[in-house]
Amino acid sequence: MTAVDEIVDRYQGGKSALIQILLDIQREYYWLPKEALIRLSERLEIPLNQIYHIATFYTAFSLTPRGRHQVMVCTGTACYIRGAPQLLHKVEEMLKVKPGKTSSDMRFTLITANCLGCCALGPVMVINGEYHGNPTTADLGHIFEACE
Amino acid sequence: MAGRLTSIVDLERLRDEILAKRQGRRFISVSNGSDGRTRGSWEVIRAFVDEIEKQGLEKEVEVKSTGCHGFCQMEPIVLILPEGICYVQVKPEHVSEIISKTLIQNEIIEQFLYRDPVTGQGITHESEIPFYKGQARLVLGNNRFIDPWHIDDYIALGGYSALAKALDKMTPEQVLDEVKRANVRGRGGSGFPAGIKWETTRNAPEKIKYVIVNADEGDPGAYMDRGLLEGNPHGVLEGLIIGAYAIGVHEGFVYVRQEYPLATENVIHAIEQAEEYGLLGENILGSGFDFTVTVHRGAGAFVSGESSALMTAIEGKVGEPRPKYIHTSVKGIWERPSNLNNVETWANVPLAIGRSADWYNSIGTEGSKGTKIFSLVGKVKNTGLVEVPMGTSLRDIIYDVGGGIPNGRRFKAVQTGGPSGGCIPEQFLDTPVDFDQLTELGSMMGSGGMIVMDEDTCMVDVARYFLNFLSEESCGKCIPCREGLRQMLNILNRIIEANGKEGDIELLEELSEVVIDASLCALGGTAPNPVLTTIKYFRNEYEAHIKEKRCPAKVCKPLISYYIQPDKCQACLICLRNCPAGAIHGGKGLIHWIDQEKCTKCGVCLEVCPPRFDAVAKLSGEPVPPPLPETKVIRKRVAQ
Numbered sequence: 001m002t003a004v005d006e007i008v009d010r011y012q013g014g015k016s017a018l019i020q021i022l023l024d025i026q027r028e029y030y031w032l033p034k035e036a037l038i039r040l041s042e043r044l045e046i047p048l049n050q051i052y053h054i055a056t057f058y059t060a061f062s063l064t065p066r067g068r069h070q071v072m073v074c075t076g077t078a079c080y081i082r083g084a085p086q087l088l089h090k091v092e093e094m095l096k097v098k099p100g101k102t103s104s105d106m107r108f109t110l111i112t113a114n115c116l117g118c119c120a121l122g123p124v125m126v127i128n129g130e131y132h133g134n135p136t137t138a139d140l141g142h143i144f145e146a147c148e
Numbered sequence: 149m150a151g152r153l154t155s156i157v158d159l160e161r162l163r164d165e166i167l168a169k170r171q172g173r174r175f176i177s178v179s180n181g182s183d184g185r186t187r188g189s190w191e192v193i194r195a196f197v198d199e200i201e202k203q204g205l206e207k208e209v210e211v212k213s214t215g216c217h218g219f220c221q222m223e224p225i226v227l228i229l230p231e232g233i234c235y236v237q238v239k240p241e242h243v244s245e246i247i248s249k250t251l252i253q254n255e256i257i258e259q260f261l262y263r264d265p266v267t268g269q270g271i272t273h274e275s276e277i278p279f280y281k282g283q284a285r286l287v288l289g290n291n292r293f294i295d296p297w298h299i300d301d302y303i304a305l306g307g308y309s310a311l312a313k314a315l316d317k318m319t320p321e322q323v324l325d326e327v328k329r330a331n332v333r334g335r336g337g338s339g340f341p342a343g344i345k346w347e348t349t350r351n352a353p354e355k356i357k358y359v360i361v362n363a364d365e366g367d368p369g370a371y372m373d374r375g376l377l378e379g380n381p382h383g384v385l386e387g388l389i390i391g392a393y394a395i396g397v398h399e400g401f402v403y404v405r406q407e408y409p410l411a412t413e414n415v416i417h418a419i420e421q422a423e424e425y426g427l428l429g430e431n432i433l434g435s436g437f438d439f440t441v442t443v444h445r446g447a448g449a450f451v452s453g454e455s456s457a458l459m460t461a462i463e464g465k466v467g468e469p470r471p472k473y474i475h476t477s478v479k480g481i482w483e484r485p486s487n488l489n490n491v492e493t494w495a496n497v498p499l500a501i502g503r504s505a506d507w508y509n510s511i512g513t514e515g516s517k518g519t520k521i522f523s524l525v526g527k528v529k530n531t532g533l534v535e536v537p538m539g540t541s542l543r544d545i546i547y548d549v550g551g552g553i554p555n556g557r558r559f560k561a562v563q564t565g566g567p568s569g570g571c572i573p574e575q576f577l578d579t580p581v582d583f584d585q586l587t588e589l590g591s592m593m594g595s596g597g598m599i600v601m602d603e604d605t606c607m608v609d610v611a612r613y614f615l616n617f618l619s620e621e622s623c624g625k626c627i628p629c630r631e632g633l634r635q636m637l638n639i640l641n642r643i644i645e646a647n648g649k650e651g652d653i654e655l656l657e658e659l660s661e662v663v664i665d666a667s668l669c670a671l672g673g674t675a676p677n678p679v680l681t682t683i684k685y686f687r688n689e690y691e692a693h694i695k696e697k698r699c700p701a702k703v704c705k706p707l708i709s710y711y712i713q714p715d716k717c718q719a720c721l722i723c724l725r726n727c728p729a730g731a732i733h734g735g736k737g738l739i740h741w742i743d744q745e746k747c748t749k750c751g752v753c754l755e756v757c758p759p760r761f762d763a764v765a766k767l768s769g770e771p772v773p774p775p776l777p778e779t780k781v782i783r784k785r786v787a788q
Contacts, residue, residue, distance in 0.1 A: 016464035019447050023406055057466045057623075058447035060406055076368035077563065077599045078525035080613055086751050093728050093750065113407065114450065114617070117371030118183045119525035120220035120532065131186035137726065137752055 003028050004039045015044055019054060022061060030070075031062040067102040067109035069147045071095065072126040076115030079122035082134070087123045088112065094140055107147065152426040155434040156312045159303070166304045174209050174251065175229040177292050178238075181216030181378050182410050188239065189213075189224035195240035199247045209251055212301070215291040215379015215414075218533040219279050222262060227274055227292055234274035235260035265529070265551060279530045282548045284511070286519050287495050288372075288535045291379035296414045299421040302382040308427055310502030314390050315435040323394035323501060324350065330500035330508040331517045336362055336453075336490030337565070337594045337670075339516070339583035342391075342497075345487055348477040350395045352485035357397045360462070360481075360488040361388055363404040363411065364446045364453040367566030368617065370597030372521040373491035375533045377404065377411040380495070381418035385441065387497030389428065392439045395487055400439065403458050405446040416443050450567075450621035454669050455488045456480070457623070468623045469669035490595065492521055512538035516582035526563075526599040529554045534598075536581075543577040546600055557602040561685070565594030567614045567621075568674030570681030571607060590681045592674070606703035607686040608693050612640040614678040622671060629672030632663035636679060644704045648694030653683055698769025705749045708768045712753070714739050714776050716763035719783040723753035723764065733775070739783045741775035 007024045011017035021044075025036050032055055041048040055061045073079075073088045092098060095108045102109040118124050121133030127143060135143065153159050176196055180189040196211040217225050222236035228250060235246065235257070242260060249255040261270030262277050271277050294301040302308070314323050328343030349357055361384060365373040377384060388400055402419075404412050419441050422428040430438045444462050451457050452467030459481045461467030480486025496518055500508040512518050516538040522545065524534045529551030536545060542562060546552065553559050561571040564581075570591030572579070579585050583593050601610065619633040636659050639652050660676030667673045683690060692698045699707040712723070712732075717739045724732040724740055731747040734740035742753070754764040775781075 014464075016462070018464040019461065020445060020464075023445055023447055054447075054466055057468075058449050060448035077566075077597065077613070078369040078531075080368075081526045081599060081601055081605055081610075089750055090752070093748075114366065115368035115370070116182075116407065117365075117374050117523075118186050118220075119369060119371065119523065120183060120223070121186060122525070133186070137755065 004036050005043065008040065008043045015046060018044065018046065018051070019058070022051075022055060022058075026061055030066045031064060033065075064102065065106070067106045069108050069128055070126075071108055071110050072113050072116075073099075073110070074114075074116045074118075074122065074124040074126070075112045076117075076119065076122075078115075078119035079124055082122040084123040087125060087135070090137060090140060091125065094144060108144075152424065153433060154426060154431075156316050159308060159312055159433060162300075163303050163306075163309075166300050170304065172208075174231075175212050175293075176209060176246075176251075177212045177214050177217075177227040177229055179215070179217040179219075179223055179225040179227075179292070180213040181291075181375060182408075183216060183220045184223045184225070185410075187223045187237075191240045192224045192226065192238050192243065195243035196247070199244050203247060203252075205247070205251070209247075212293075212295045213297075214294055215296055216375045216533060217292045218283075218285070218288060218375070218535070219277075219530065220532040221530050226260075229293070232273045232275060234262060234272070234277065236262045278551065279532065279534075279549055282540070282544055283535050284519050284537050285535045286499060286511075287383070287492065288375065288379075288521055288533060290383060291375070294380055294382075296379055296381055297417055297421075299382060299418070299425060302380065306502070307382055307498075308386055310498035311386050311389055311393075311427070312433060314393055314501055315433055315437060318501075320350075320394045320396060323390060326505045327391075327394065327497065327500055330505035331515075332493065332496050332500055332508070333516060333583060334490060335492035335496070335520065335595065337568070337592065339593060342489055342493055345477050345489070346391060346395050348475065349397075349485045349487040352478045354484050356399070356484050357395060358481050358484060358486040359388060359392045359395060359397045359400040360458070360486060361400070361402040361404075361494055362453060362455070362458060362488050362490045363402060363408070363415075364458060365405060365408070365491070365595065366450040366453045366621075367595050367597045369525050369563075369599045370523045370566055370595050372523050372533055372596045374408050374411050375523075376491050376495055376521070377408070378414050381411075381415040382422065383495045383498065384415070384491055385418060385422055385428070387494035388441065389432065389439055390497050390501055391487065391489070391494065393437055397487070398438050398440070400441040401462055401481075402441060402443045403446055403462060404443060406448060412443065412445060419443065449623070450617075451623045451669070451671050454671060457669070458488065459486055466623075468625050469671070471668060492596070513580060513582045515584050520581070520593065520596060522596045522598040524550050524598050524600070527553055527557065527602040527605070528600040538582045539580040541578050541580050542572065545581065545598065546577070550600065553600065553602050557604060559600070560603050560605055561601045561607065563591075563599040563601065563610065563678070564597065565592035565674075565677070566597045567618050568592065568670065568677055569594045569597070570677045571601070571610065571685060572681070573685040590677065590684060592677070604701055604703070606699050606701035607682040607689045608640065608643060608699070609701075609703050611679045611682045612637070612644060615640060615675070618671065618675045622675075626666075626668035626672065628663050628666035629668065629675065632659055632667075633672070633675055635659055636663070636676065640679070643690065643693045644699075645706045646693075646697045648690075648697075650694070652694055653687065653690050657683065692769070696769045700768070702766040702768045704768075708749065708766050709744060709772045710742055710747060710749060710751070710753055711765050711767050711772050712740050712742055713763050713765055714741075714781075716761055717783060718761050718763070720758070720761070722756050722758065726752050726756045728752060734781070737783060739776060739781045742772075744772055
């Protein structure tokens with residue numbers, strides 16, 4: 001849990017920095033492990049239930065481990081109008097994963113985003129930070145195959 | 149780096165030095181915002197840097213990695229300055245030709261120019277491209293000249309001179325009066341006059357007060373604030389410092405959503421540079437005025453963009469709204485007076501102060517002054533960020549700037565104001581866009597999302613989409629919003645799933661009224677707008693769903709079927725092989741047909757059927773014809 005300590009130290013103990021600290025922990029582990037939250041609760045002297053209150057309120061936080069590859073389908077309005085539901089449906093079928101869930105082999109986590117602001121590319125899928133605009137079924141096959 | 153500036157004379161001297169150094173130089177400005185990067189703008193920049201070095205042109209030519217130029221459809225965009233030559237969709241392999249022909253021999257490369265969609269002619273200069281022609285890019289236009297990591301670029305354009313003017317020649321009261329006189333209205337959605345809000349905070353009795361930049365741009369389909377904060381963070385900071393001076397505040401926050409990593413990075417860096425230059429911190433430009441800014445990342449909650457919710461989030465708590473009997477401008481962060489304005493509002497302040505309220509008042513309509521940035525997206529040819537004077541008509545924005553609807557489809561509606569806004573049909577396209585006119589139509593300006601929809605968009609589905617979004621984002625604190633939206637969503641789902649009942653439309657209207665009247669914050673108070681406007685303008689679509697079990701736009705899955713037209717099917721096996729559900733029967737030389745029981749309506753067959761056959765059709769509200777009898781299924785291939 002040294003990573004948690006380092007992050008807390010960066011914010012010089014301010015309780016008001018709780019959300020910022022949680023964001024950094026999420027970035028470090030890709031989710032919020034229980035041990036990390038317990039440690040955080042001790043360090044900041046904030047009750048654990050308050051930390052969970054925040055961790056469950058904001059969508060950026062995950063309380064379950066995420067897969068090796070994060071697949072994000074944008075369902076913002078512009079993407080929606082341009083066919084995001086069809087894209088999402090295809091991705092779900094191909095990965096056999098529902099939005100918000102991780103495949104049992106920990107290979108993929110599928111998430112949706114409210115808007116990534118690349119509306120000109122829509123519908124957009126982002127995998128491991130790489131953007132794909134309006135991928136066809138064949139494109140999707142190649143993209144997912146390349147993920148170990 | 150120039151070091152700390154201790155006076156206004158210092159700032160002016162620095163500006164002269166920067167300009168003198170740039171005399172006679174040419175710049176290659178590459179649009180490198182989030183959207184440009186997704187299309188390879190970084191690679192283009194690297195190629196330019198390498199090529200310039202290779203050709204030994206470092207002294208004459210400089211490459212600039214700038215924020216978004218606005219014309220996202222054509223990214224990566226390369227602009228050669230000072231001539232204003234514009235090349236679109238540039239690839240790294242084009243770079244050496246651009247350097248050797250355009251930069252060295254002053255030759256225009258026809259092939260890389262934007263083509264006028266009507267005449268097919270190449271257009272050389274950015275200013276002549278129809279997308280830019282109808283715009284007035286007073287706020288966003290600076291993006292193309294600025295590398296957001298170089299404060300000098302902003303200063304070279306006259307940046308921070310409005311702040312210098314305010315600190316040097318105006319009292320805080322005079323600044324406040326000027327902003328009031330300019331009638332700068334809140335660009336985040338409310339349209340509330342910024343000057344009046346500032347005054348409330350200024351007059352509030354507490355000594356410690358705060359100013360906040362709201363960059364929690366949560367409306368899906370809207371990215372104006374991201375474009376500004378990424379591309380010109382100093383423009384926003386300058387407005388914020390001027391506001392802080394006028395209100396009498398020494399501490400400020402920028403609340404930016406974590407989904408915008410580049411905007412966060414750029415604004416943090418801009419704050420550091422402004423501090424080094426003495427434009428933030430103690431004794432700004434030797435004026436005796438102190439002001440610091442901290443960046444706070446939001447963690448993904450739409451409701452946290454609401455002012456009171458945002459302020460509790462800054463305190464490190466759950467970002468839920470509270471009743472606002474006392475406004476946040478009097479009791480906000482830690483119960484202290486806090487003035488919150490949106491990114492674009494702050495970016496307008498240096499214009500009103502730097503030039504004058506009179507000049508600012510010369511742009512726009514009676515009640516709405518200045519310009520407004522819109523993100524023009526959806527079913528429109530030219531997707532991008534568009535800045536037009538207030539009062540420009542929807543038609544001018546969508547057709548002149550946006551180029552109209554692609555693929556020969558028909559316009560159906562434009563959705564403005566984000567999830568709290570409404571859908572505006574064709575008969576109101578000539579409405580001038582300002583705060584008051586859009587509200588009259590039952591929609592609103594909102595933060596500036598403008599989503600164009602064509603005849604393939606189902607309005608019931610759109611209403612369901614927004615309601616689903618809002619019901620998920622409702623914080624749950626007040627019952628009308630939490631339960632009311634859920635019930636409305638249930639009804640819409642029922643309608644879409646072919647179980648709509650007589651009276652559902654009236655029930656939706658009744659529930660809407662309650663949710664609007666009884667919700668705690670603006671999320672609930674405006675949430676029914678998409679439902680109400682679609683019912684108002686597209687009631688026939690609701691009725692078709694309910695009475696005929698038909699989706700006119702053929703979007704709602706439970707109401708459509710896919711059907712292979714036997715007279716068109718060439719028995720090519722493509723759809724049969726691609727169908728993930730194994731629902732397509734037939735074989736080589738045998739006409740294909742879809743087993744409706746097995747079909748999951750994923751649409752792959754329609755996607756893969758070669759356009760020259762065009763054999764797969766969507767049906768709605770009519771029975772699917774049965775497959776042909778066995779004796780008739782043989783298909784001889786037609787010559788291709």
